[in-house]
């Protein structure tokens with residue numbers, strides 16, 4: 001279980017997250033929704049060890065991982081698929097996949113990736129940065145899977161992709177969830193995220209305004225919190 005516990009964090013003199021608690025139980029999907037600038041990416045940065053919180057704690061399976069490096073969190077099974085993909089564009093697909101696998105598990109990791117996205121299997125020797133945007137995103141997702149992550153943090157992985165690729169990516173996420181991998185999912189496709197989520201959190205200006213099950217969340221609440229008051233009036 002991943003627990004972001006009463007976290008306050010920010011940059012310089014600016015506080016972005018105010019006392020935020022988010023729990024991702026084993027095998028569950030938590031959708032984190034909120035308007036631009038609400039602090040969603042910042043929360044994922046805290047959860048992946050890229051940003052150390054000013055107060056509060058990060059707990060992974062009962063272990064206090066506050067202040068742990070991204071590398072250490074990765075070894076605890078927490079993997080971030082960041083905004084803008086986070087692959088190594090100048091390396092080949094094969095090298096990208098190998099780098100995220102645990103020592104000795106490169107072959108099985110590669111096989112898992114190939115099985116999830118067959119297109120990657122056909123492009124193992126291609127320089128990752130020369131693939132299409134959708135293929136690069138598949139590689140970014142496959143890296144989490146190949147690396148045996150137990151909690152995957154996903155920052156708008158469907159952004160800017162064609163509808164068909166978005167469907168493929170959501171099918172992959174549903175499969176990860178079905179295999180018992182936990183997901184903390186930041187998404188612009190609200191309805192697609194809600195469809196696979198066990199829990200939904202709404203983040204508004206760095207504070208949680210709703211935590212519950214998708215069925216408890218009315219459309220008007222989403223509109224008011226997620227799109228902002230202007231969108232409701234529009």
Ligand SMILES: Nc1ncnc2c1ncn2[C@@H]1O[C@H](COP(=O)(O)OP(=O)(O)OP(=O)(O)O)[C@@H](O)[C@H]1O
Pocket residue numbers: 011012014016034035036037038039040041042043
């Ligand atoms: N490195 C940084 N230095 C200073 N301020 C930052 C930094 N990164 C983010 N911020 C600020 O923190 C706030 C929250 O940003 P964050 O990226 O977490 O929002 P978000 O919810 O992910 O937004 P979006 O939906 O646009 O991706 C914003 O006001 C942003 O300008």
Ligand SMILES: [Mg+2]
Pocket residue numbers: 040041042083155
């Ligand atoms: Mg963001």
